[in-house]
Amino acid sequence: MTFYSEKSKEKNILEALNAYYPSIKIALNFSNVWELLVATILSAQCTDERVNIITKDLFVKYTTIPEYANAPLEEITYSIRSAGLFRSKAGYIKKSAQKILKNYSGHVPKTMSELLSLPGVARKTANVVLYNGYGKNEGIAVDTHVKRISNLLGLTESENPQKVEKDLLSLYPREEWGNLNHRLVQYGRDICIARRPKCEICVLKKECAHYQKTLQK
Numbered sequence: 001m002t003f004y005s006e007k008s009k010e011k012n013i014l015e016a017l018n019a020y021y022p023s024i025k026i027a028l029n030f031s032n033v034w035e036l037l038v039a040t041i042l043s044a045q046c047t048d049e050r051v052n053i054i055t056k057d058l059f060v061k062y063t064t065i066p067e068y069a070n071a072p073l074e075e076i077t078y079s080i081r082s083a084g085l086f087r088s089k090a091g092y093i094k095k096s097a098q099k100i101l102k103n104y105s106g107h108v109p110k111t112m113s114e115l116l117s118l119p120g121v122a123r124k125t126a127n128v129v130l131y132n133g134y135g136k137n138e139g140i141a142v143d144t145h146v147k148r149i150s151n152l153l154g155l156t157e158s159e160n161p162q163k164v165e166k167d168l169l170s171l172y173p174r175e176e177w178g179n180l181n182h183r184l185v186q187y188g189r190d191i192c193i194a195r196r197p198k199c200e201i202c203v204l205k206k207e208c209a210h211y212q213k214t215l216q217k
């Protein structure tokens, strides 16, 4: 299936991002898929830097899924207290561990529908876990960066994360979803920064609908 023509805007954007970031990986630290899931749950409304500080101690204190499942909730809550929404997240982590033990033989599930059955796991978290934990391109995790840049570039006109994801999935072949996802997030941190985008040095400005419409005048 052909998604874009040789000179299409979508292709140019992806090629420019690939050239800008020849290799890239998720900024969260983890050593197994369960830790990836925990770090991703923690990352909602929290910077990756903060999550990595929290998990540095957390992943030493608890090393197995049963340890999370059996730990007193107050203890987990205290361990992650510097994260936003830490009370809810502590509950999600403990209950997810319990459900994985009960329903999935102690293994983090590998399908979107199973992951979505875990407490606190929405499509964005599931996409991150499937791609970074299992190498599966099931979708694109639409965070604030992906949503903002996709709109500025003109790849979508929606503010709704589900619709943004749908638009991006229709524009790019499946094998590129994870690559594109990582690069858009990093580009939003480095160059297309909310409130102060560095348009003058942006490698996407030729393809950027916002730049072409307004900033070039």
Ligand code: SF4
Pocket (backbone or CB within 6 Å): 149, 152, 153, 191, 192, 193, 197, 198, 199, 202, 203, 204, 205, 208, 209, 210, 211
């Ligand atoms: S030209 Fe400016 S607004 Fe457009 S993608 Fe680049 S940094 Fe963002």
